[in-house]
Amino acid sequence: MENFFQVKSYGKKAGKERAEENTDLQPWVEKYRPKTIDDVSAQEHIVAVLSKTLSSKNLPHMLFYGPPGTGKTSTILALARQLFGPDNFRNRVLELNASDERGISIVREKIKNFARQTPRAEVGVSSDGRTYPCPPYKIIILDEADSMTQDAQAALRRIMENHARITRFCLVCNYVTRIIEPLASRCSKFRFKPLDxxxxxxxxxxxxxxxxxxxxxxxxxxxxxxxxxxxxxxxxxxxxxxxxxxxxxxxxxxxxxxxxxxxGVVPDEVVKGFARSLGVDVQSDDEDIEMDGDSERPRGFDAIRRKVRDFMLEGFSASQIISQLHDLIVLHPTLTARQKAKCALAMAEADKALCDGADEELWILEVAVRVHRAVLA
Missing domain, CATH: 1.10.8.60 (Helicase, Ruva Protein; domain 3)
Incomplete structure (x- = not known):
């Protein structure tokens, strides 16, 4: 008997150690994901509204939209955990990534089957000793809902109407304009702002x-x-x-x-050196770098072409180069509005061409020449 208790005790200890190891091996994004809606960063208005909703237990259909990485998915998962607790979370919440499962078949099969099931009456006291509201409905979370096809969104509208008594939907997306209006009008909209x-x-x-x-x-x-x-x-x-x-x-x-x-960002000093070679007056942040005025002074097309070729041999992304050069020029204190507008137009055309699969070196050269002309004009 003594040996039995020793083995059982050792088993508990080993299980606890494995749980700690699993936590250590988790990505930090998951490890530090907010556990409650009060832990959500920099979305005070949304947190305040959802906290009142949490106390009333009456949740509407919701539409979360905003830039990536602002806490949309984390917020609805934290809200669901506070509503149902760890014991009932799995059978009360269905989370789907609509960018992978975005066709009408997934709406008709998986979503419809889950939405029509009446949830069982659960006791609010969980295994962790805490009491949860556990309202009489389920939650379906559709992440990346703006990737769903038009037909799938249209089919989803009818399901939301028919099963609203026992199922709530939360659509999570980056671009609210890609959600059809009949679907968006059935949801309470929450806009997630970029984090300050x-x-x-x-x-x-x-x-x-x-x-x-x-x-x-x-x-x-x-x-x-x-x-x-x-x-x-x-x-x-x-x-x-x-x-x-x-x-x-x-x-x-x-x-x-x-x-x-x-x-994968181009170092600031490299971008500033490239800008100086195009005639943009930029000072270096590194005091150890001695600036040689003749070494980076623009000397015409051949010099710019050599500079662009050396730049591309470093293996930097053309889109990243254009993005950082754009920010440097647009925020430049001495360039005129006309000069900035000409530079921005050249970069916009290059960005469109690169998205269509154009040659990176040729378009970086095109941008460099047009920026050079605009700056010296």
């Missing part, structure tokens, strides 16, 4: 502290800049950098250049 730098900084610092990663403010700023307001992407970059440094044999401090390397 303060909220993103606080979240990244919290994760870095919890994971014991030394991330100084310049690194956090570089993460925010490289992710363009996408918190999910910023957390992924932070985890990649932490893993890279933990695997290296030499202990080195994390620097902003590491972020740019992981994110």
């Amino acid at each position: 730098p303060a909220a993103t900084t606080a979240r990244l610092q919290h994760i870095a502290t919890a994971e014991k990663v030394a991330a100084p403010p310049p690194v956090i700023s570089a993460l925010i800049s490289a992710s363009s307001g996408d918190l999910r992407r910023a957390i992924t970059y932070l985890q990649s950098i932490a893993r890279l440094h933990s695997a290296s044999s030499t202990e080195t401090e994390i620097v902003p250049e590491d972020v740019q390397e992981i994110a």
